[in-house]
Amino acid sequence: MVPIQQCVVTAEQMRQIEGRLFAAGMPVAALMEKVAQRITTWLEDHFDLRIYPRIGVVAGPGHNGGDALVVARELHSRGYDVRVYAPLAKFKDLTQAHAEYIKHLGILWAESLAALADCDLLVDGLFGFGLERPIEGAIATDVEQINQWSQPVVSIDLPSGLHTDSGNVLGTAIRASHTLCLGLWKRGCFQDSALPLLGRVHLIDFDIPWSDIEAVLGQRPQVGRITAAIAREGLPLPRLANTHKYRVGHLLLVAGSQTYSGAALLAGLGARASGVGMVTLAVPASLKASPDGLPTRGLDDSVPRTPDGAIAQLPDSMDLESYDVIACGPGLSLAANACVQRVIATPSPLLLDADGLNILATLTPIPALKQRSAPTLLTPHPGEFKRLFKGLEAPDWPGSQAQAAAHYSQAIVVLKGARTVIAHPRGHLWLTPDSTPALARGGSGDILTGLLGGLAAQKVVGGAAASHDLALMNAALSGVWWHAQAGRAAAAVHSELGVDPLTLLHHLTPTLVREMADAQP
Incomplete structure (x- = not known):
C-alpha cells in the first residue's frame, strides 16, 4: 500500500474519490464534521487562544465554506472570539444550515470584511479545490484587502483563487501563511506559480480508505510526493x-x-x-x-x-x-x-x-x-x-x-x-x-x-x-x-x-x- 502522504491528485481525481465515499454511504454532513474537527484541532494546536483570541472566518457558498463555518462553530465552543464574513448571500443547502446555526449561537455575522480587520488570525474558506472561474468584482476587492492586512491567514484546502491543478491565479488569490490540504495532496501545491501564495502546506488526513484511492489512482499511483x-x-x-x-x-x-x-x-x-x-x-x-x-x-x-x-x-x-x-x-x-x-x-x-x-x-x-x-x-x-x-x-x-x-x-x-x-x-x-530559494x-x-x-x-x-x-x-x-x-x-x-x-x-x-x-x- 502506498502511504497517503505520497499521493498527489488532480481536482477530477479528488472528485471521483470523494464520490466513491458518498456512494458507499458516507454522509456529506458527517465528512464535513470530521474534516472541520481536524482543522479546528490543528488551529488550536498552532494558534493558542491566549495569543490569538480573535479569529475571523471568511466563508464561501460551497462545501469549503461549510467546512469553514463548522470550524467557526468549534472555535467558538473552545473559547475563541469568532467573527464570520460571507461575501455571497446564497449557499449550498448544507452550508446554509451551518450558517443558520452560526447565527443561532450568537457568533458575529459581519456585514463587511472590515469587521475582521482587528482579528488575530483569518481562516480562508471562500473556495476550495475545483475552482475554474476567475474571482472578480467585490469578492476580488475583499481578497486584495485581506492580502494587505498583516494577520496570518490559514486557507482550507487551497488558497482561494488558485487553480487546483495548474496552481495558476484565477483573477486574484489569497496569500496564505498556511494551507491545510484536505485528504490528499493537490497538484497545485507543487506548482512554482503557486508557491508564493501557499505559505507552509500541511496535509489534513481524514482517513480515506485506500481501496477508494486505488480505484481511482491505481495500485501504484503515477504521481507521488517524495517523503523522507x-x-x-x-x-x-x-x-x-x-x-x-x-x-x-x-x-x-x-x-x-x-x-x-x-x-x-x-x-x-x-x-x-x-x-x-x-x-x-x-x-x-x-x-x-x-x-x-x-x-x-x-x-x-x-x-x-x-x-x-x-x-x-x-x-x-x-x-x-x-x-x-x-x-x-x-x-x-x-x-x-x-x-x-x-x-x-x-x-x-x-x-x-x-x-x-x-x-x-x-x-x-x-x-x-x-x-x-x-x-x-x-x-x-x-x-x-x-x-x-x-x-x-x-x-x-x-x-x-x-x-x-x-x-x-x-x-x-x-x-x-x-x-x-x-x-x-x-x-x-x-x-x-520542500525546498528553499536559498539554492538559487x-x-x-x-x-x-x-x-x-x-x-x-x-x-x-x-x-x-x-x-x-x-x-x-x-x-x-x-x-x-x-x-x-x-x-x-x-x-x-x-x-x-x-x-x-x-x-x-x-x-x-x-x-x-x-x-x-x-x-x-
Missing part, C-alpha cells in the same frame, strides 16, 4: 561491516574547463559528500581541481584541452566501462563535443548535466539516448530543458513536461525548479515537497550532480545490469531530497541570502545525520 521515508530507503545505507572502497562505487566525473574551473571542484565535493568509494575527475590538463581530502584518481596530466581550455577528448587508453557511473557536464563548455559523444556511446549508467545537456541538444538527442544500452539520468533546468526537448513544453505544469521528455527520450528526467520534479520513462512522476545560487546544481552521481555509483556497483535503472531512480529521489533538505537547514542558520555552495556542502553531512537519527524508533 522514500528518500532514506533509496540511500546506500547501511553498509556491510566488511566493505571497502571498491565495493561502494567508482564514479567518473567529466567536468570543468579553464573558464568554469569551479564547477568541477563543486561537483567533486558533492560526490565526496555522497560517500562514494572512489571519484575520478577528468578535467583539462591545466586545471587542478582536486582539493585535499577528495578521493580522486587524478587524470589532470593526461587529458588534452582545446585552445580555449575545454576538454578536447578523453584518452583512448581510458576504459570508460570500468566505472560504475559516469557523470558529465558541469563547467565543460560547448567545446567538449567529442568528449560528450564518447560518454554517451559508452554502455555505462550515465548522468548528464549542464553543458553535457547543451552539447546533447546540438546532436540528435532523442535517438542518441534511446540507442544507449544503459540507463541515463538527465538533470536540466528549464532553459536546458527547452533547448533539449523542443516542442515538448506542456502548458499546464513542469510535471507534464518531465513525463513527456522521459517517455520520448527513455531517460530519467530531473527537471529542476523551485519544486524539482523527477520523471521515469514508465510514466511515474515524483514531486519535491550558481554552483548548487554542480553539487547536486556530484551528489547524484556518487549515490548512483554506490547503488550500481555489484548489481546486475537490469537493476541499474532502479539504482539511478533511487539516487535521483534520495539525492534531490537530500540536497533540498541541506539547503533548508543551511538557510535556517545563514538565511536565504547566505547559502553559497560551500555553505551548502558543509550542511550535507549534518543534515543526513539528523534525518537518519529522526528515522530511528
Whole structure:
C-alpha cells in the first residue's frame, strides 16, 4: 500500500474519490464534521487562544465554506472570539444550515470584511479545490484587502483563487501563511506559480480508505510526493561491516574547463559528500581541481584541452566501462563535443548535466539516448530543458513536461525548479515537497550532480545490469531530497541570502545525520 502522504491528485481525481465515499454511504454532513474537527484541532494546536483570541472566518457558498463555518462553530465552543464574513448571500443547502446555526449561537455575522480587520488570525474558506472561474468584482476587492492586512491567514484546502491543478491565479488569490490540504495532496501545491501564495502546506488526513484511492489512482499511483521515508530507503545505507572502497562505487566525473574551473571542484565535493568509494575527475590538463581530502584518481596530466581550455577528448587508453557511473557536464563548455559523444556511446549508467545537456541538444538527442544500452539520468533546468526537448513544453505544469521528455527520450528526467520534479520513462512522476530559494545560487546544481552521481555509483556497483535503472531512480529521489533538505537547514542558520555552495556542502553531512537519527524508533 502506498502511504497517503505520497499521493498527489488532480481536482477530477479528488472528485471521483470523494464520490466513491458518498456512494458507499458516507454522509456529506458527517465528512464535513470530521474534516472541520481536524482543522479546528490543528488551529488550536498552532494558534493558542491566549495569543490569538480573535479569529475571523471568511466563508464561501460551497462545501469549503461549510467546512469553514463548522470550524467557526468549534472555535467558538473552545473559547475563541469568532467573527464570520460571507461575501455571497446564497449557499449550498448544507452550508446554509451551518450558517443558520452560526447565527443561532450568537457568533458575529459581519456585514463587511472590515469587521475582521482587528482579528488575530483569518481562516480562508471562500473556495476550495475545483475552482475554474476567475474571482472578480467585490469578492476580488475583499481578497486584495485581506492580502494587505498583516494577520496570518490559514486557507482550507487551497488558497482561494488558485487553480487546483495548474496552481495558476484565477483573477486574484489569497496569500496564505498556511494551507491545510484536505485528504490528499493537490497538484497545485507543487506548482512554482503557486508557491508564493501557499505559505507552509500541511496535509489534513481524514482517513480515506485506500481501496477508494486505488480505484481511482491505481495500485501504484503515477504521481507521488517524495517523503523522507522514500528518500532514506533509496540511500546506500547501511553498509556491510566488511566493505571497502571498491565495493561502494567508482564514479567518473567529466567536468570543468579553464573558464568554469569551479564547477568541477563543486561537483567533486558533492560526490565526496555522497560517500562514494572512489571519484575520478577528468578535467583539462591545466586545471587542478582536486582539493585535499577528495578521493580522486587524478587524470589532470593526461587529458588534452582545446585552445580555449575545454576538454578536447578523453584518452583512448581510458576504459570508460570500468566505472560504475559516469557523470558529465558541469563547467565543460560547448567545446567538449567529442568528449560528450564518447560518454554517451559508452554502455555505462550515465548522468548528464549542464553543458553535457547543451552539447546533447546540438546532436540528435532523442535517438542518441534511446540507442544507449544503459540507463541515463538527465538533470536540466528549464532553459536546458527547452533547448533539449523542443516542442515538448506542456502548458499546464513542469510535471507534464518531465513525463513527456522521459517517455520520448527513455531517460530519467530531473527537471529542476523551485519544486524539482523527477520523471521515469514508465510514466511515474515524483514531486519535491520542500525546498528553499536559498539554492538559487550558481554552483548548487554542480553539487547536486556530484551528489547524484556518487549515490548512483554506490547503488550500481555489484548489481546486475537490469537493476541499474532502479539504482539511478533511487539516487535521483534520495539525492534531490537530500540536497533540498541541506539547503533548508543551511538557510535556517545563514538565511536565504547566505547559502553559497560551500555553505551548502558543509550542511550535507549534518543534515543526513539528523534525518537518519529522526528515522530511528
